[in-house]
Amino acid sequence: MNYSTGADAAQNNEELFGCSKILGVWHRPNSSGRETNLEQLCRVLDEFEEAGINLVFLETFYHGMSTYKTELVEYHNRLFDFDYGEYRDYLSAFVAEADKRGINVCAWVQDFYIGFRDYIRLVVEHPDRLLIDQSGSIRHMTEGQDFGGYIFMDPANPEVKEFLIRLYDDILTRFPKLKGLNLDYIRYPISIYEDGTDTGYTEICMREFAEKQGIALDGENARQTLVSMLKEEELLDAWTEHKAGYITDFVESVRNMVDEKHPGKLLSTAIFSELEQAYKMKKQSIKVWLDRGYVDFVTPMIYFYEAEQIYTALKKLDGECGHFTCFTGLYTTYHKQTVGALEEHIQASYDAGADGIVLFDAAKTFFDAADDYKSFLAKKFGKEKTR
Numbered sequence: 001m002n003y004s005t006g007a008d009a010a011q012n013n014e015e016l017f018g019c020s021k022i023l024g025v026w027h028r029p030n031s032s033g034r035e036t037n038l039e040q041l042c043r044v045l046d047e048f049e050e051a052g053i054n055l056v057f058l059e060t061f062y063h064g065m066s067t068y069k070t071e072l073v074e075y076h077n078r079l080f081d082f083d084y085g086e087y088r089d090y091l092s093a094f095v096a097e098a099d100k101r102g103i104n105v106c107a108w109v110q111d112f113y114i115g116f117r118d119y120i121r122l123v124v125e126h127p128d129r130l131l132i133d134q135s136g137s138i139r140h141m142t143e144g145q146d147f148g149g150y151i152f153m154d155p156a157n158p159e160v161k162e163f164l165i166r167l168y169d170d171i172l173t174r175f176p177k178l179k180g181l182n183l184d185y186i187r188y189p190i191s192i193y194e195d196g197t198d199t200g201y202t203e204i205c206m207r208e209f210a211e212k213q214g215i216a217l218d219g220e221n222a223r224q225t226l227v228s229m230l231k232e233e234e235l236l237d238a239w240t241e242h243k244a245g246y247i248t249d250f251v252e253s254v255r256n257m258v259d260e261k262h263p264g265k266l267l268s269t270a271i272f273s274e275l276e277q278a279y280k281m282k283k284q285s286i287k288v289w290l291d292r293g294y295v296d297f298v299t300p301m302i303y304f305y306e307a308e309q310i311y312t313a314l315k316k317l318d319g320e321c322g323h324f325t326c327f328t329g330l331y332t333t334y335h336k337q338t339v340g341a342l343e344e345h346i347q348a349s350y351d352a353g354a355d356g357i358v359l360f361d362a363a364k365t366f367f368d369a370a371d372d373y374k375s376f377l378a379k380k381f382g383k384e385k386t387r
Contacts, residue, residue, distance in 0.1 A: 048366075129163075271300050
């Protein structure tokens with residue numbers, strides 16, 4: 001990592017975003033409940049600007065829907081009834097108005113996770129593209145239990161890969177002022193074979209694994225056969241590696257698309273700080289992505305309560321991965337901790353070598369705030385302005 005207080009980090013940030021210090025925030029459209037028209041949306045952006053926010057990771061593809069109008073996927077049902085005046089849709093308005101205020105915007109996209117609603121187009125029209133667990137269900141109960149389990153698309157399915165890359169190309173083509181993409185849920189759902197929650201039991205994934213291993217699966221009972229064989233034949237490590245390969249291949253494909261069609265646009269990922277756990281339980285080979293230069297920077301989710309924990313996690317990540325650009329993802333405001341805690345967490349990030357800060361999320365930082373985070377951020381990162 002770089003050091004945010006040093007000249008090298010400031011220069012790097014200037015090259016990436018035109019700002020020496022980075023204060024970012026992840027933002028879900030209308031999470032304030034006050035973005036139902038253009039005037040309201042502009043007031044929200046004014047709040048961001050006044051607090052010193054200069055980078056917004058704006059949720060663009062989430063719950064299997066988009067925040068702009070395209071033939072590729074349905075427009076998000078949270079935005080149906082809203083009118084943004086001269087702009088065609090929410091994303092058009094947000095990107096244009098953010099640009100007027102000098103705020104950088106990256107499209108935050110949830111890759112394989114498509115929510116929990118079984119009536120959306122991606123579920124209804126493409127059931128063959130959905131990920132299946134070892135019990136044969138499309139509902140993955142290790143996450144989203146309150147919603148009946150999350151639904152994911154199958155990373156092994158080439159049609160899924162083609163769809164997502166086409167969608168991301170469409171986003172960057174339609175919105176050239178976007179700085180790039182922030183990949184989230186770039187993984188399998190949390191899965192533990194011993195607990196019966198393992199995933200990846202789709203026809204494509206199982207067939208290609210069987211071919212690699214030179215094993216035969218019973219056509220009618222392929223899933224049950226593989227579940228048994230993984231333990232009996234000591235193939236669990238190979239199974240994990242097989243699935244992690246699909247995720248890495250996808251990250252590489254997105255990188256190639258960006259470089260070929262949108263040179264200069266940035267690719268980043270929201271990653272976990274515990275690399276071994278991320279690999280085993282979520283099939284993320286994060287160090288590989290960094291070593292191969294697939295991503296320009298990372299936004300690690302360092303979601304701890306104590307500053308010491310944040311410092312330790314970042315230093316460990318730095319030691320395992322070496323040099324990379326890092327904007328620390330902090331959960332402080334979401335946890336409803338104090339302004340004092342936020343100040344400590346930011347300083348711990350800098351002390352550990354982070355290049356900037358990204359807060360999760362805008363709703364808890366600005367619109368449902370437990371403390372006066374906005375004033376603190378304005379004093380530390382921005383200038384008090386009125387429009």
